[in-house]
Amino acid sequence: MEFPFPRKRDSGRRLMLIGLAAFSLAAAANDAAAQDSLSQASIQAQQAQAKLQQRIDSADDKTRQALQTLRQANQQAARLESYNQELAPVVESQAKRLATQRQALAQISVTREALPGEMRKMVEQLRQMIQADMPFLRQERLARVDDLDKLLASDQASPSDKLKQIYSVWRTELDYGREMDQWSGPLDGAQSAESSRNSQYTREVDFLRVGRSGWYYVTPDDRAGGVWSDADQQWEALNGDDIREVRRGIRIAEDQSAPSLLHLPASVRVENGVAMANSENSAAADAPATDATGANAEDQG
Structure with a gap:
């Protein structure tokens, strides 16, 4: 025996189940699409974040490089400033020199x-x-x-x-005026102290010159000698002690004796004008001490 009502109920249930299944499939499809969309958005976000991080890292590298360049530039500027300070006096001196040279060229x-x-x-x-x-x-x-x-x-x-x-x-x-010298030669051009009566008298003698303060001669046998009087423009005789001093001075000038002071009358006036250096009564105490190196205490040269 067949019962129609229950059959209709089962058919509606099946339709309901089919609709639920379709809805579930649709929902599942929507969920899958949503998940795919979310996954794609997440991937894009990660990629964008990665790109942003790369830009940040690149900006950091450029910033660090710029800071390093700035530090180097500051250090170089400090070195150049110090170098310029060192060169400033040189530049100023060269500028003055150039100005002097320009003036010299103009004249x-x-x-x-x-x-x-x-x-x-x-x-x-x-x-x-x-x-x-x-x-x-x-x-x-x-x-x-x-x-x-x-x-x-x-x-x-x-x-x-x-x-x-x-x-x-x-x-x-x-x-x-600064040297001591000796030489041998004829005593001419002025009368010697021993031959005032013969104006043509000529004799070979040894000369000694001490700067411009003293000029002397002695004969080879050391029996006569003279000192030139600049005031009288003639030779004046020397005594025995002075002749020995002249001979000692000649040995010093020839490097045959050690340098030492010579006590001799000078050929010129004492610089302070107290007395004539080569007067007849002059002595070592009255005349300036004559150094064997060619200079005297009262430099006349």
Whole structure:
């Protein structure tokens, strides 16, 4: 026997179950899609975060590099500032030197025009000084001045060479005031102390010059000697002790004896003007002590 109602109920149940299953499938599909979407969004977020972190790391590297560059620049700036401070005096000195050179260049034409006349004056002053000086080696010294005259008149030498030669002769003359020298030669050009009656008397003697303060001679046998009197322009006789001192000075000048003080009358006046250095009564206490090195206590050179 068949019962229709229960059949309808079972059919509706099956439909309900089918709908629930379809809904479940749809929900499951939606959940899967949602999960896929969430997973994709998570992946994208992670990728974006990774990219952002890379940019942050890159920015940090650039920042650190910029800081390192800045530190190096600051250190270099400090070194340059210190270097500039060290160079500042040098630059200032060079600037002054350049200014001086510019001024010299601006005046070079004037200097070039005035140089020949100035060199001529220097030579004439040198000649006058030799003629006014004690007459030791006068011919030799004047010959050097004559050579300078010829040099100035020549066009073969440059102005610098002429000036250099003039300075050389001047230095030679100035050295006479600081040096001690000895030589042998004829006693001419002035009467000796032992032959005042014979103006033509000539004799070979040994000379001693101590700077420009003393000029002496002794005969080879040491029996006679004299000191040049610059005030009287003639030789005056020396006594035996002075002759022995002159001979000792000659040995010192020849490096045959150790340097020491020489007690001799001077050829020029004492600088303070108290007494004549080569008067007849002069003695070692009255005359300036003459050093064997070529200078005296009262420098006359």
